[in-house]
Structures are given as structure tokens and as C-alpha cells.
Amino acid sequence: MELAVGSTNPVKIDAVERTLERYEPTVTAVDVDSGVSEQPRSLEETVSGAENRARRALAATEADYGVGLEGGVVRLGATPKLSLIMWGAVTDGDRLERGGGPTLRLPDRVAERVADGAELGPVMDDLLGTENVAEAEGAAGALTDGLTSRTQALGEAVAASFGPFVTGYYDIDT
Numbered sequence: 104m105e106l107a108v109g110s111t112n113p114v115k116i117d118a119v120e121r122t123l124e125r126y127e128p129t130v131t132a133v134d135v136d137s138g139v140s141e142q143p144r145s146l147e148e149t150v151s152g153a154e155n156r157a158r159r160a161l162a163a164t165e166a167d168y169g170v171g172l173e174g175g176v177v178r179l180g181a182t183p184k185l186s187l188i189m190w191g192a193v194t195d196g197d198r199l200e201r202g203g204g205p206t207l208r209l210p211d212r213v214a215e216r217v218a219d220g221a222e223l224g225p226v227m228d229d230l231l232g233t234e235n236v237a238e239a240e241g242a243a244g245a246l247t248d249g250l251t252s253r254t255q256a257l258g259e260a261v262a263a264s265f266g267p268f269v270t271g272y273y274d275i276d277t
């Protein structure tokens with residue numbers, strides 16, 4: 104199975120390869136524009152980013168499926184309780200399916216800086232004293248003491264958005 108992923112972030116490529124291992128995927132990383140801001144700030148914007156990445160990655164290749172993954176922050180309840188979300192989109196050029204990964208509340212000191220306009224990746228690096236944690240364990244790994252990881256968390260979004268293409272449960276008239 105040939106897959107085009109709309110990102111060159113190795114964590115995203117890894118998440119797709121690992122989650123879809125059963126289908127013996129050949130994965131091509133495509134550097135596409137997400138069409139949304141570097142740090143999406145709503146569910147709608149995050150999902151749009153994933154959709155744009157999936158469509159643009161497929162359009163740039165001859166792959167069977169285009170996959171898009173996007174991280175965003177949303178406000179749940181009272182300020183400044185920002186949470187990190189991650190969403191996936193998969194398209195075969197005809198249908199487009201979406202699915203979400205986990206939601207993790209951000210610590211207040213991280214949330215406050217992100218609410219002031221900073222991007223989550225660099226803020227997490229500052230907090231943890233790391234370089235490019237977004238390409239490693241990610242906020243998902245750090246904030247759960249390694250109970251999950253960014254790869255695993257993104258993998259859940261891949262599974263949720265890919266499922267409709269490989270099960271019969273979503274077929275029309277069934």
C-alpha cells in the first residue's frame with residue numbers, strides 16, 4: 104500500500120508506518136502547506152489542517168492514500184485551560200475521512216504562553232530543556248511520563264481516520 108503523508112516530521116511518518124504496518128506500507132513524506140496557522144487554535148482549524156495535508160500529499164504523488172496529521176490547541180472550560188488535540192485525515196482522492204487522537208490538558212505555564220501566541224513545540228522545549236521534543240516523545244510523552252508518546256498518540260488519529268477505508272461498517276446502504 105502506497106501512502107503519502109503531508110509532513111516531513113519523522114514522528115508523523117513513524118506514526119503512519121507503525122499503525123498501518125499490517126498493510127506493508129510504503130510511505131512518502133511530502134512537504135505540503137497545511138493551509139492553516141503554524142499553531143491551530145480550534146477544533147475546526149486543526150481538522151482543516153489535517154484535511155489539507157491529506158489532500159495535498161495525495162495530489163503530489165501517485166499514492167493510494169494521502170494522510171494528514173495536525174496538532175492544535177483548544178480551550179476546554181474556563182481560561183486558561185488549553186488542551187492539546189491531534190487529528191488525522193485520510194483520503195483516497197474520492198472520500199475523505201477524519202479521526203481524532205487523544206486530548207491532553209496543558210500545564211498552566213505552558214497554556215499561558217501558547218495563549219499569548221507562542222507555538223507549543225518551542226514552549227515545551229523551554230519547559231523541558233529539550234531541543235525539538237515535537238520530533239521525539241512530544242508533549243504527549245512528556246505530559247504522561249511516557250505512558251504514551253507523540254508517535255503513539257498520532258497513531259491513534261491515523262487508526263481512527265483510516266478505519267473507514269478498511270472496514271465495511273461505513274459503506275453506504277448498510
Ligand SMILES: O=P(O)(O)OP(=O)(O)OP(=O)(O)OC[C@H]1O[C@@H](n2cnc3c(O)ncnc32)[C@H](O)[C@@H]1O
Pocket residue numbers: 109110111112115141142143172173174175187222223224225227236237238240241242243244253
Ligand atoms: O512539520 P509539521 O508536520 O508541521 O510538524 P509539527 O511538529 O509542526 O506539527 P503540527 O504542525 O501538527 O503541530 C502544530 C504545533 O503544535 C506543536 N505540537 C503538536 N503536538 C506536539 C507534541 O506532542 N509535542 C510538542 N509539540 C507539539 C508543534 O510543534 C507545532 O508547534
Ligand SMILES: [Mg+2]
Pocket residue numbers: 141
Ligand atoms: Mg507544524
